Amino acid sequence: MPETAxxxxxxxxxxxxxxxxxxxxxxxxxxGTEAEPRLGGIAIAGGRILTTDPDEVARLAEIAxxxxxxxxxxxxxxxxxxxxxxxxxxxxxxxxxxxGCDTAEETxxxxxxxxxxxxxxDWILGAGWSxxxxxxxxxxxxxxxxxxxxxxxxxxxxxHHGAWANSRAFEAAGIDAHxxxxxxxxxxxxxxGTPAGTAHEGAMNLFDHVRPRPTEDAAYAGLLAAQDFxxxxxxxxxxxxxxxxxxxxxxxxxxxxxxxxxxxxxxxVRGAQWWDRANGEGQLADxxxxxxxxxxxxDPDRLSIASVKVMVDGVAENQTAAMHDAYKDPHGHTTSNxxxxxxxxxxxxxxxxxxxxxxxxxxxxALGDRAVTEALNxxxxxxxxxxxxxxxxxxxxxxxxxxxxxxxxxELGATANLQALWACHEDQLDELTLPFLxxxxxxxxxxxxxxxxxxxxxxxxxxxxVSTPDPVAAIHIAVNRTSPGSSLPQLGPDTQKLSLRxxxxxxxxxxxxxxHLDRVTGTLEPGKxxxxxxxxxxxxxxxxxxxxxxxxxxxxxxxxRRFHRTADGAVA
Numbered sequence: 356m357p358e359t360a361x362x363x364x365x366x367x368x369x370x371x372x373x374x375x376x377x378x379x380x381x382x383x384x385x386x387g388t389e390a391e392p393r394l395g396g397i398a399i400a401g402g403r404i405l406t407t408d409p410d411e412v413a414r415l416a417e418i419a420x421x422x423x424x425x426x427x428x429x430x431x432x433x434x435x436x437x438x439x440x441x442x443x444x445x446x447x448x449x450x451x452x453x454x455g456c457d458t459a460e461e462t463x464x465x466x467x468x469x470x471x472x473x474x475x476x477d478w479i480l481g482a483g484w485s486x487x488x489x490x491x492x493x494x495x496x497x498x499x500x501x502x503x504x505x506x507x508x509x510x511x512x513x514x515h516h517g518a519w520a521n522s523r524a525f526e527a528a529g530i531d532a533h534x535x536x537x538x539x540x541x542x543x544x545x546x547x548g549t550p551a552g553t554a555h556e557g558a559m560n561l562f563d564h565v566r567p568r569p570t571e572d573a574a575y576a577g578l579l580a581a582q583d584f585x586x587x588x589x590x591x592x593x594x595x596x597x598x599x600x601x602x603x604x605x606x607x608x609x610x611x612x613x614x615x616x617x618x619x620x621x622x623x624v625r626g627a628q629w630w631d632r633a634n635g636e637g638q639l640a641d642x643x644x645x646x647x648x649x650x651x652x653x654d655p656d657r658l659s660i661a662s663v664k665v666m667v668d669g670v671a672e673n674q675t676a677a678m679h680d681a682y683k684d685p686h687g688h689t690t691s692n693x694x695x696x697x698x699x700x701x702x703x704x705x706x707x708x709x710x711x712x713x714x715x716x717x718x719x720x721a722l723g724d725r726a727v728t729e730a731l732n733x734x735x736x737x738x739x740x741x742x743x744x745x746x747x748x749x750x751x752x753x754x755x756x757x758x759x760x761x762x763x764x765x766e767l768g769a770t771a772n773l774q775a776l777w778a779c780h781e782d783q784l785d786e787l788t789l790p791f792l793x794x795x796x797x798x799x800x801x802x803x804x805x806x807x808x809x810x811x812x813x814x815x816x817x818x819x820x821v822s823t824p825d826p827v828a829a830i831h832i833a834v835n836r837t838s839p840g841s842s843l844p845q846l847g848p849d850t851q852k853l854s855l856r857x858x859x860x861x862x863x864x865x866x867x868x869x870x871h872l873d874r875v876t877g878t879l880e881p882g883k884x885x886x887x888x889x890x891x892x893x894x895x896x897x898x899x900x901x902x903x904x905x906x907x908x909x910x911x912x913x914x915x916r917r918f919h920r921t922a923d924g925a926v927a
Contacts, residue, residue, distance in 0.1 A: 375419040376400050376914060378412060382425025383893045387432050387864050387878035390856065391895050397430060399885040402913035407879050428908060429893045431859065432879055433591025433886035434826040435623075435866035437772045438718070438751045438816030440515075440596055441585065442607045445577030446569050447820050448584065451481025451510065454820065459488040459498075466510070467502035478567050479503055482511035482820065484519065486672055487782035493543045494519050496552035509566055511559070513783075514821050516670045518559045525550055528562045537561065539632070539697055540675070555673045556695070574610045582622055586918040588824050589888030589907040591622055594816070594870055596718060596751070597664050598626035599645075608645060608660065615653045621912050623886075625870040626660035627718040632697050636706045643713055656875055656884070662716040665703070668726035669695055671754055672787040676723030679757065680793040687790075694723050704733045711737040716871075717748045718772070724755040724799070731760055734767045743768065749814060749869050755792070756802055765810035770869050773803055773815045773861060775833035776822050778851070780843040797847055803833060804851040813853075813861035814869040826862045827890070831903040833858040839903040855894060855902070885914035 380396030384407055395409035398419065406412060416422055447454075451469040456462040462484050470479050486492030499508045499521035507524035511517070525531070532548035540557030542550040554561070569577065585593065600606045608628075614620035626649075628642050642663060649660050669675025674682045677694040684690050710717055711734075719730040730750050738744075749770035754777070764771055777784075778801035789797060807813060815833075817824040832838060833853045836845035845852075853861070867877025876886050889909040894902060910918035 373405075373415070373418075374400050375405065375415045377421045377423065378416040378419040379423045379425050379430060379889075380412060380416055382427055382889075383429045383895075384879065385429060385431045385859070385895070386880065387860060388880065392429060392893060396425065397879060397885070397887070399914040402885055402915070404879060404881055404883050404885050406881055425889065427893070429890040429895075429905075430879075430887055431890065432863040432867075432877055433888055433910065433912065434589045434862050435870060435872070435877070436585065436590050436593040436816045436819070436824060436826075437749070437814040437866040437869050438596045438774065439585070439593045439819050439824060441581035441593065441819075442574055442578050442595070442610055443601075443604065444820035445579070445581030445584070446574060447482045447577075448580050449573070449577060451479055452483055453481060453510065454483035454513070456484065456488075459494070462488060463498055463502055466499065466508065470503045470508075477506060478524075479506065479508040480510070480566065482515065483513055484510060485513045485783065486517070487786055492672060492783070492787045493551065493553040496520060496522050496525065496550070499552070507566075509562055514670055514672070516675070517553055517555045517673055518562070519553055520550075520562065521552075524562065527565045530561055534561070539695060556669050556675050568605050571605065571609065571613075574605050574607065575613055578610050578614060579619060582620070583918075585622070585819075585824055586910045587907065587920075589826060589890075589910050590824060591886040591888070591910060591912050592624070592867070592870055592872060592876060593622060594625045594627060594662065594718065594866070596627050596720075596818070597629045598660055599629045600631075601629045608649075611658055612649070612652070615658050620657060621917055623656060623870070623872055623876065623912075624658050625662055625872070626658070627662035627664035627716075628660055630663050630665045630706070632666070635702075636709060639706070639709055639713070642710075642715065646715070656872065659871065661714065661871070662718050663710055664718045664720070665707070665730075666697055666720040667703070667730055668697060668721065668723050670722055671792065672783055674791060676754065677725040677729070678723040678755065678792070679725045679728070682791045684791075693725065696726065696729060700729045700732065703729065704736045707733040708737040708740045711744055711746055711748070712741045714744070714746060716746045719748070719750045720752060721750045722752040722754045724757050724760070727753060727756045727760055731763045731767060731769065734769055735763070738767060747869055747871065751816070752818075753806075754801060755796060755799055756806075758799065758805070761802060761805055761809045761811070764806060764812070770812040770814050770865070771803070771806045772869065773801070773813060773833070774818050774822070775801070775803065775815060775829040775853075775858065776817065777801065778803065778836055779832050779838045779841065779846050781838065800847055800851075802847075802851055803853050804849075807853060807857055808850070812865060812868065813857065814865040815858070815861040816866065827905050827907070828903055830855065830858040830862065830894075833861075834899050834902060839900075855899075859894070884912070886912050
């Protein structure tokens with residue numbers, strides 16, 4: 356226990372003394388209400404923050420049940436992930452997880468090893484392979500057949516907008532040269548029309564009638580595994596970007612409700628119910644009913660599903676992101692393909708206006724610049740019809756946005772939901788995306804700095820398991836626009852960079868606002884929940900190029916330590 360300096364006011368003792376559970380002291384505290392951290396600590400009682408005032412913390416330390424020496428570490432508001440898929444991510448952690456593979460050869464060998472270790476499985480399922488490891492981003496069925504020939508294999512890629520299947524999987528699903536591409540996706544094909552091995556977007560759904568789905572118990576185990584994993588990254592709350600039946604998945608809402616009933620859900624969750632593009636406006640009644648059922652049985656500070664996820668388009672690397680300008684072919688010639696808008700803009704305007712009128716927040720997947728325009732147009736129509744609301748709609752991904760659309764975020768009260776880890780040069784961007792876009796596309800890629808300069812509110816998330824949920828890694832790239840140790844130039848001009856404070860605030864109070872949790876979290880203020888993360892060093896004392904070296908030491912929720920990294924790096 357550290358020594359406490361003499362105080363001008365002696366601590367109150369006896370029956371009338373205030374109860375103080377824990378004081379963390381002798382560290383740097385970033386409250387989110389000031390420009391930078393200050394030396395001091397935090398006092399906690401009953402799961403709430405009593406004070407961060409240095410003099411008050413020092414006084415209350417004398418009567419606290421527990422005193423913890425921060426030893427110069429940095430304490431910040433808990434990170435909140437504004438776009439994440441915890442249930443599927445957790446299930447993938449427990450299946451054929453390919454996220455750690457760095458080459459095509461490693462990926463194939465990992466699949467072989469997993470299949471040999473699990474002879475009891477009828478299908479080999481998993482995810483996480485990276486497109487840039489394979490020619491054209493589209494691995495063939497023969498690679499899988501060579502290592503698993505006795506049963507079907509179906510593996511989603513890192514961004515989960517494509518899947519890789521072996522011959523047994525295509526046979527089981529009845530997919531052959533005569534199977535047409537669906538309207539919302541396509542198969543890579545051989546010259547004779549036979550599927551070559553990779554399915555994009557809606558084409559993945561053609562396996563749904565035969566692929567096994569996780570049981571409820573397996574999905575529940577996945578949620579708890581994901582929670583532990585995200586806690587290890589300092590995350591205390593998240594917005595699940597697809598609650599319900601998501602593209603043929605198991606309904607994830609009962610999984611969350613079970614966790615609430617059994618007291619195992621310790622993070623705070625805002626769920627965005629999946630808006631099925633095949634079911635139209637008729638699903639609104641079910642969305643509202645499910646929202647109200649959850650509100651009646653769960654503390655809204657723990658679980659709320661008053662949001663809806665609308666997936667406007669696909670992704671740029673498979674040319675399904677909706678763009679104003681046409682994609683180029685491999686020779687640099689303009690094609691007729693401008694990507695896919697999964698909803699007719701007029702239809703989307705109608706149901707977004709209805710959702711807004713019923714108090715539902717809309718969480719858009721809008722990656723291409725045309726998708727961004729269409730989402731903003733829908734919000735503009737909703738505001739014209741309903742007036743200004745407090746629904747706090749947000750657009751995620753924003754890989755490209757037209758400059759004329761950037762000021763519209765602030766004008767319409769729309770938040771820019773940033774996946775900052777993607778805002779750097781890397782193989783998937785440089786080989787599978789930029790060569791096929793308009794010539795000046797790099798300038799407008801992930802326009803975070805210009806969005807902030809235009810007055811847009813910012814939130815931040817990871818899209819895990821698409822990419823790591825580590826907020827420190829994302830903050831590093833938001834500030835530097837290059838990945839640690841990379842010899843590649845930064846992505847775009849300096850005007851697209853964020854400051855450390857902007858990036859940190861987006862990942863804390865910005866997402867708290869989107870999650871409608873800013874009343875009780877997001878900053879370290881008296882009366883708010885004691886949700887915070889402790890980093891091993893003060894980010895504000897590091898050079899920009901060193902930000903990635905910081906790590907999460909502890910994660911606290913409701914004044915309880917839920918994650919602790921020991922001195923030797925082990926997790927406790």
